[in-house]
Amino acid sequence: MALLRGVLTISRQGQTNRVSFVHEVVCVRQQHSHVDSSDSQYDRLYPGHIPTNPIQKVLLAVGSGVAALQNPYRHDMVAVLGETTGHQALTALRDRMKGDPEGCTVLTERPRIRLSTLDLSKMASLPDKSFGREYLRFLEENRVTPDSRADVKFVDNEELAYVMQRYREVHDLLHTLLGMPTNLLGEVAVKWFEAVQTGLPMCFLGAVLGPLRLSSSRLGPLVTSLGPWAVRNGRQARCVLSIFYERRWEQSLENLRQELNIEPPPLTVMATIQKAPSQS
Amino acid sequence: MKFRFNMAASIRFLVRRMVRDYSRNINCSVSCQIVRSSCPLNLSACRCFSDNAENKTTHFGFETVPEGEKTERVYKVFESVAQKYDLMNDAMSLGVHRLWKDMLLHVMNPQPGMRLLDVAGGTGDISFRFLDYVRSQEERVARRVAQANQTPSWQEISTSYAAPGQEEVEPRRSRAIVCDINKEMLKVGQQKADRMGLTSGLSWVVGNAEELPFDDDQFDVYTVAFGIRNVTHIDLALQEAFRVLKPGGRFICLEFSKVANPLLSQLYNAYSFQVIPVLGEVIAGDWKSYQYLVESIRKFPDQETFKGMIEDAGFFSVRYHNLTGGVVAIHSGFKLFRLLPPQRGDVPRPQSQPLP
Numbered sequence: 001m002a003l004l005r006g007v008l009t010i011s012r013q014g015q016t017n018r019v020s021f022v023h024e025v026v027c028v029r030q031q032h033s034h035v036d037s038s039d040s041q042y043d044r045l046y047p048g049h050i051p052t053n054p055i056q057k058v059l060l061a062v063g064s065g066v067a068a069l070q071n072p073y074r075h076d077m078v079a080v081l082g083e084t085t086g087h088q089a090l091t092a093l094r095d096r097m098k099g100d101p102e103g104c105t106v107l108t109e110r111p112r113i114r115l116s117t118l119d120l121s122k123m124a125s126l127p128d129k130s131f132g133r134e135y136l137r138f139l140e141e142n143r144v145t146p147d148s149r150a151d152v153k154f155v156d157n158e159e160l161a162y163v164m165q166r167y168r169e170v171h172d173l174l175h176t177l178l179g180m181p182t183n184l185l186g187e188v189a190v191k192w193f194e195a196v197q198t199g200l201p202m203c204f205l206g207a208v209l210g211p212l213r214l215s216s217s218r219l220g221p222l223v224t225s226l227g228p229w230a231v232r233n234g235r236q237a238r239c240v241l242s243i244f245y246e247r248r249w250e251q252s253l254e255n256l257r258q259e260l261n262i263e264p265p266p267l268t269v270m271a272t273i274q275k276a277p278s279q280s
Numbered sequence: 281m282k283f284r285f286n287m288a289a290s291i292r293f294l295v296r297r298m299v300r301d302y303s304r305n306i307n308c309s310v311s312c313q314i315v316r317s318s319c320p321l322n323l324s325a326c327r328c329f330s331d332n333a334e335n336k337t338t339h340f341g342f343e344t345v346p347e348g349e350k351t352e353r354v355y356k357v358f359e360s361v362a363q364k365y366d367l368m369n370d371a372m373s374l375g376v377h378r379l380w381k382d383m384l385l386h387v388m389n390p391q392p393g394m395r396l397l398d399v400a401g402g403t404g405d406i407s408f409r410f411l412d413y414v415r416s417q418e419e420r421v422a423r424r425v426a427q428a429n430q431t432p433s434w435q436e437i438s439t440s441y442a443a444p445g446q447e448e449v450e451p452r453r454s455r456a457i458v459c460d461i462n463k464e465m466l467k468v469g470q471q472k473a474d475r476m477g478l479t480s481g482l483s484w485v486v487g488n489a490e491e492l493p494f495d496d497d498q499f500d501v502y503t504v505a506f507g508i509r510n511v512t513h514i515d516l517a518l519q520e521a522f523r524v525l526k527p528g529g530r531f532i533c534l535e536f537s538k539v540a541n542p543l544l545s546q547l548y549n550a551y552s553f554q555v556i557p558v559l560g561e562v563i564a565g566d567w568k569s570y571q572y573l574v575e576s577i578r579k580f581p582d583q584e585t586f587k588g589m590i591e592d593a594g595f596f597s598v599r600y601h602n603l604t605g606g607v608v609a610i611h612s613g614f615k616l617f618r619l620l621p622p623q624r625g626d627v628p629r630p631q632s633q634p635l636p
Contacts, residue, residue: 040343042568050567055554063562076565153567 045158048151057084060154069209079150082202083164089199090160096239097163103242110162111246113146113169123249131256132249135176142182146172166241167198173245177257178230179265184210185218189230196234198241225266237261338512341575350512351488355462357569358402358510362464364564365403366472371559372570380608384505384534385409387601387610392418393452394500397524399489399517400507401458402465404472404482406534411481414454453480457499459487460507490516497526497618505534509580518593525615531595537602537609538582544605552577583609594619 043049052060064080071077097103111117123132139145149168155161171190178193180186188210195203211219238260248256257264336347345353361368369377384406390396392414398407460466466484473482487493489504489511502521511517521531539545552574560570581589583600586609590598595613602609 053554056558059555059558060561063558067562077562080561 045156046152046161048153049156049161050153051156052084052154057154060084065205072213075148076150078202078206079152079168080154081205082200083152083154085201086164087155087160089201090155090163093167093198093239093241094160094163097242100239100242102244103239106166106242106244107159107162109244111244112165113173113246115145115147117246118146126250129253130249131176131245131251131253134253135173135249138172138176142175144172144182163241167194167200170241170245174240176253177240177260177262178233184214185222185226188214188222189226192227192230193234196231197237197239229263229266233262339576339579341572341579343575347512351461354510354512357572358462359464360566361560361564361569362403362462362468365465365468366405368560368564368570371563372556376604380534380603381405381409381505383601383603384503384532384610385413387612388501388503388530388532390414390417390454390501392421392454394454395498396454396456396501396503397492397494397499398456398458399487399492399502399504399521400460400510401503401505402460402462402469402507404458404469406503406505407456407458407482408473408476408478410456411454411478418454455481455483457483457485459485459489459492461486461488490520492520492524494524496523498524499529500526501530501532503532503534506536508533508535509576515589515593518590518595522594522615522619527615527617529615531590531611531613531615533586533590533611535586535609535611536577536580537586537600537606539606541605548607583611586611 041051044051060080061084064077064084067074068077068081094107097107120136123136126133128134146169149165149171152161152164152168155164171194174180174190174193175182175186178190180189188207191203191206191210194200195207211222214222240260243260254264337344338347338350339345340350340353358365373380388410390410390413394414396407396410398404398410401407458466458469460469463486466486470484473479485493489507490513502525504517504521508514508517518531525531539548556574557567557571560573561567564570580586583602583606587598587600590611590613594615596616598611598613600609600611
């Protein structure tokens, strides 16, 4: 359903630009550059931007979907799928962020979460149970780094591209907030939360297809308690992209959860999740 | 003596090229005014390369870059696509590139004992096919000889008795040398050769097509498949091809070219610009390299112009065959004799030498 919505979005865009896009397809105007200018067709709206017309977006969406299904470790394909199908959801997210004062600040100041911008030694010195310390613990235990997120390429609006980038960088923080590890069960739980929160078609796809790869022993807890908890929290929580996380490292995790209206994870299930090896 | 000949020859070519480019520039700017107003689709008409003495620029796809930068950027493109190069070729052409390469070998019709230089050979497709072809020719000849030896005539028996001390002449082995400027592509090619078990008769050399690391008059056949459009100075590459070929040697080039049929051309353009970069992103994770690829095809001269360039380099009997409606063309030319420096005036006096 969400994927269909994503496809309809693209075709609707296509209809509004129908004349110009047919012209583009036949005359390949878009790929032209002037003889004497030094700027290329790339990086026009933001660094890494590759302009694409609606036909190319549809082809990319289909191709990246197939590639991601065949090989789920192709994170770049999952990223491309998200970018090409997420226009409507990104616009709604951006409007939601604008409606929140802190979200407005995020959109204006455009913070980025990278190893170069994080002060790791300061975060390590923070007290236990503080948001910053728990995030650092999460990075260390799961051996992940915030720099592994792909750059946005195919979103044709500079602000929406930032929203997409922010969504990717906030993903690890969500793991910390929700208390989910990076094994498959934890990732599916976070995906369900994100799908309800953001409305991105790629999240819905991941939420639907992820459980198919779970073993039956893990599927039980997902359906009975973890899943409903994730969906409920996704609905009732504040927009997670609106939070200026970089200014809240010292805040206690409990406090932050209460402020965002996120319940702590169901304790009965925590034991099952921690025992699950990362590949199941 | 040789240095003076090279200097004189290259100055002559340079003058001729500048005169041609100058007249082409004039024609271009005139036609540009007319064409631009009537049709926005003026891909190659206005893309003249500016031969400014201060900052020489050339085209990199549809972008204009300084000449010195182009070689490096092309190197980076092929370095990044090397691992998935063969897979992408199959995906983009739906396997038809194999038929094109087979056709090239058919046109070449190599005989056992020939030496092949495969420039921009990269992953070695042409060289592998060459070796297979001559091996099967050798096998056919050997089979025929064996058959004939079943019932030798009395003359053959007597000649085999007549010269007991004479050593048997070793038939010349065919050799293929793959030359490419890009080490990554050669690496992939070597891995392929190891997997296929092709070891004898094959060499891998790093070299620039504009300045080949080989002596004059070395090879029977020089091929360049889908490589010459990436060279910064195509005329220099053609001159080098002329130099390293033996008199009687053949130059064969397989390259993307212009499609004459307007409907096919529109379909081809749409496919190239809409589908191929998407395939590049999905399969190889690299949109920009494949965008460069389809743009560089548009910048390459058409069949007749390229034929003229080959003739300017000194080749004779230059012909081309269109494949798939002109999507790809095979150009072929022969080096008949070496060119000597002019004795009087500008006309080169070819020295006719008996072929070795």
